[in-house]
Amino acid sequence: MTVRPRPWRGAWAKLTLRRRVAVAFALVSMVVTGLLAAATWNLASNYLVAQREQSATRQASVNVLLVEEALRSGTTESLDDLLTGLAGGPDTTIALRRAGTWTTSGRQVDLAALPTQLRHLAKQGVPVRQRTVSAGIPVLVVALPVYEDGAVYLEMFPLSELDRTLRFLSAVLLAGVAVSAVLGFTLGSWAGRRALRPLGELTDAAARVAAGDLAARLPQVDDAELGPLVETFNDTADALQRRVQRDVQFAGNVSHELRSPLTTMINAVAVLRRRSADMPSAASQAVALLDADVHRFRRMVIDLLEISRADREIDERDLERCDVQEVVAHSVAERESCPPAEVVGVPPLVLADRRRLDRVVCNLLDNAGNHGGGVTRVAVIGRDQWVRLEVDDGGPGVPPAQREQIFERFTRGDLAGSRGEDTGTGLGLALVAQHVARHHGRVWVEDRPGGGARFVVELPGIGS
Amino acid sequence: MIETVDAGVAAERTSVLLIDDDARIRQALGLALDDEGFTVEAAASGEQALTMLRDNDVDVVLLDLTLPGVDGLVVCRTLRARSDLPIIIVSARSDSGDIIEGLEAGADDYVTKPLDAGELAARIRALLRRRRPAVGEAGRRFVLGDVEVVPDEGVVRKAGVEIHLTRTEFRLLVELLSAGGRVVTREALLQHVWGYDYLGDTRLLDVHVRRLRRKVETDPDEPCLVLTVRGAGYKVARG
Numbered sequence: 146m147t148v149r150p151r152p153w154r155g156a157w158a159k160l161t162l163r164r165r166v167a168v169a170f171a172l173v174s175m176v177v178t179g180l181l182a183a184a185t186w187n188l189a190s191n192y193l194v195a196q197r198e199q200s201a202t203r204q205a206s207v208n209v210l211l212v213e214e215a216l217r218s219g220t221t222e223s224l225d226d227l228l229t230g231l232a233g234g235p236d237t238t239i240a241l242r243r244a245g246t247w248t249t250s251g252r253q254v255d256l257a258a259l260p261t262q263l264r265h266l267a268k269q270g271v272p273v274r275q276r277t278v279s280a281g282i283p284v285l286v287v288a289l290p291v292y293e294d295g296a297v298y299l300e301m302f303p304l305s306e307l308d309r310t311l312r313f314l315s316a317v318l319l320a321g322v323a324v325s326a327v328l329g330f331t332l333g334s335w336a337g338r339r340a341l342r343p344l345g346e347l348t349d350a351a352a353r354v355a356a357g358d359l360a361a362r363l364p365q366v367d368d369a370e371l372g373p374l375v376e377t378f379n380d381t382a383d384a385l386q387r388r389v390q391r392d393v394q395f396a397g398n399v400s401h402e403l404r405s406p407l408t409t410m411i412n413a414v415a416v417l418r419r420r421s422a423d424m425p426s427a428a429s430q431a432v433a434l435l436d437a438d439v440h441r442f443r444r445m446v447i448d449l450l451e452i453s454r455a456d457r458e459i460d461e462r463d464l465e466r467c468d469v470q471e472v473v474a475h476s477v478a479e480r481e482s483c484p485p486a487e488v489v490g491v492p493p494l495v496l497a498d499r500r501r502l503d504r505v506v507c508n509l510l511d512n513a514g515n516h517g518g519g520v521t522r523v524a525v526i527g528r529d530q531w532v533r534l535e536v537d538d539g540g541p542g543v544p545p546a547q548r549e550q551i552f553e554r555f556t557r558g559d560l561a562g563s564r565g566e567d568t569g570t571g572l573g574l575a576l577v578a579q580h581v582a583r584h585h586g587r588v589w590v591e592d593r594p595g596g597g598a599r600f601v602v603e604l605p606g607i608g609s
Numbered sequence: 610m611i612e613t614v615d616a617g618v619a620a621e622r623t624s625v626l627l628i629d630d631d632a633r634i635r636q637a638l639g640l641a642l643d644d645e646g647f648t649v650e651a652a653a654s655g656e657q658a659l660t661m662l663r664d665n666d667v668d669v670v671l672l673d674l675t676l677p678g679v680d681g682l683v684v685c686r687t688l689r690a691r692s693d694l695p696i697i698i699v700s701a702r703s704d705s706g707d708i709i710e711g712l713e714a715g716a717d718d719y720v721t722k723p724l725d726a727g728e729l730a731a732r733i734r735a736l737l738r739r740r741r742p743a744v745g746e747a748g749r750r751f752v753l754g755d756v757e758v759v760p761d762e763g764v765v766r767k768a769g770v771e772i773h774l775t776r777t778e779f780r781l782l783v784e785l786l787s788a789g790g791r792v793v794t795r796e797a798l799l800q801h802v803w804g805y806d807y808l809g810d811t812r813l814l815d816v817h818v819r820r821l822r823r824k825v826e827t828d829p830d831e832p833c834l835v836l837t838v839r840g841a842g843y844k845v846a847r848g
Binding site: 401403404405406407408409410411412413415416419443446447450454460462463465466494499500 | 633636638640644703705721722725726727795840
């Protein structure tokens with residue numbers, strides 16, 4: 146393709162690929178049919194005009210013979226009759242010039258309006274033929290010399306019929322070109338969509354992978370051109386999935402290996418703690434520190450094990466019918482500073498792993514307590530076969546930019562880096578997100594009306 | 610081997626056999642359980658444990674599943690075949706499959722590492738309480754179909770023939786019988802039988818119910834005595 150001027154290129158580039166394919170199809174189709182139409186027009190119109198001219202000339206020649214015959218016979222009346230008779234149709238004009246004056250019959254026209262050159266040549270006795278427009282209608286003028294000295298026979302054949310035919314032909318050809326352009330565009334659009342469908346699938350699959358669905362793959366195709374792309378995409382997705390699984394597996398394995406030493410540590414520290422009253426103050430302080438951190442370490446290992454387990458599907462044997470309201474009520478009752486849960490509507494039961502469901506609720510309540518200045522409201526809402534849990538806190542809320550991020554592992558929002566008394570393990574919300582996703586639910590954080598954050602979990606209910 | 614702190618009260622203390630191949634866990638858990646008031650014996654392998662149990666009486670066995678030589682599950686089945694000695698599996702494996710397998714092998718409870726001696730002590734005490742009849746059961750006798758239960762004597766007969774239940778299975782059956790045909794929620798059962806305050810492992814319950822059915826039902830696949838109430842819990846058939 147040749148280099149186009151920039152503005153053109155810009156406008157062209159702005160079109161979608163599919164639109165560009167369609168436009169190209171339309172242009173090609175228009176050019177091809179345009180050329181065909183032009184050729185057809187040329188051939189047809191030339192042929193028709195030539196035919197008409199030939200027949201007119203032939204008729205004029207015959208008429209001249211008749212006129213000559215009449216002149217020879219000498220009666221003026223018979224000549225007039227003949228001329229009137231020859232004129233035939235209303236649009237035909239016949240003129241005879243004898244001794245410098247014109248006698249006309251048929252349609253009356255001003256002969257002076259005829260092209261000068263034509264009149265001039267005709268007067269000189271040269272056979273002439275010309276197409277022109279006379280008094281509003283296209284005509285073919287044929288002028289022939291009559292044997293009588295200086296006499297000229299002139300006949301004007303109306304071309305209205307031919308003109309209409311040619312107009313009609315041109316209209317048909319133009320319409321043909323237009324229709325072919327439209328068809329070309331439609332075909333191009335369709336072909337573009339068809340050709341780009343795999344691209345759409347690729348985009349969808351890539352988006353799914355980006356959204357965390359590492360199992361998203363493209364269906365195998367036999368197409369020699371698309372095949373390698375599909376294969377490359379699937380291989381890449383495979384590699385990514387393996388990599389992620391390895392990382393998770395690694396975290397799981399490390400945590401698993403930590404179970405035994407941690408058991409030793411927890412119990413050894415428990416023995417020390419029991420005797421800390423008898424220790425020097427420095428030693429008992431050290432034991433208290435050790436005790437607190439060993440327990441935090443333990444929670445972290447348990448969370449890590451949980452999260453590496455959560456990457457797999459939930460074992461069906463762990464699923465049972467659970468009443469979210471009851472699970473929430475229990476967790477709320479365990480916490481002193483937590484208001485009782487509101488219940489709105491009739492929340493349906495959910496099919497869930499009760500232990501994981503409890504973790505979701507506990508982690509949200511703990512999160513509100515640790516980072517959100519305490520729980521201000523807990524609500525369980527039943528709505529169209531969904532159970533919705535809302536946990537509101539009285540903290541500063543979560544800025545929009547961090548609303549996805551806080552559900553990732555070891556993200557601590559604005560508290561990143563700070564390790565206060567009890568800031569959790571950094572895995573709490575990540576576990577919430579994983580557990581909820583494994584239960585085919587949704588979780589997100591939004592602004593609570595009046596300030597603070599609102600964590601929302603929605604789980605599908607069991608159809609009763 | 611752990612020496613008891615006070616030989617004088619040793620006779621009244623609950624004795625525990627801790628089977629774990631990790632020497633450090635044996636020592637640390639031994640010390641901590643000793644603090645909790647248990648006399649701890651320890652074995653490093655299944656073979657050693659089985660030999661020790663032939664000569665000594667213990668009240669509870671704490672069993673790790675990952676053992677050199679004889680597998681923990683085999684040890685569990687062997688012990689269960691011998692007696693209804695209470696067994697708590699203390700394992701690093703936490704998958705549903707492992708837990709169900711361990712419970713099917715006859716364990717009374719299943720806890721996962723890491724855990725502290727305090728939690729383990731609570732589990733042991735709850736397990737030992739199961740032997741004693743609860744208040745209000747003294748002198749009672751339950752009849753369920755062709756099954757007769759006498760809590761005072763700890764005896765269960767089916768069609769007049771005595772059948773052998775572990776104390777957990779026994780406690781579970783009595784809990785259900787005491788409700789007299791009303792539904793007992795899973796939570797209530799876990800709380801009363803295992804001492805879990807709320808979120809006990811429901812697999813624990815399901816496997817035990819399965820084990821119980823195998824012993825008391827005529828056709829365990831079509832239970833007509835111990836019935837499941839979906840989404841709620843279990844109950845015994847009325848009348």
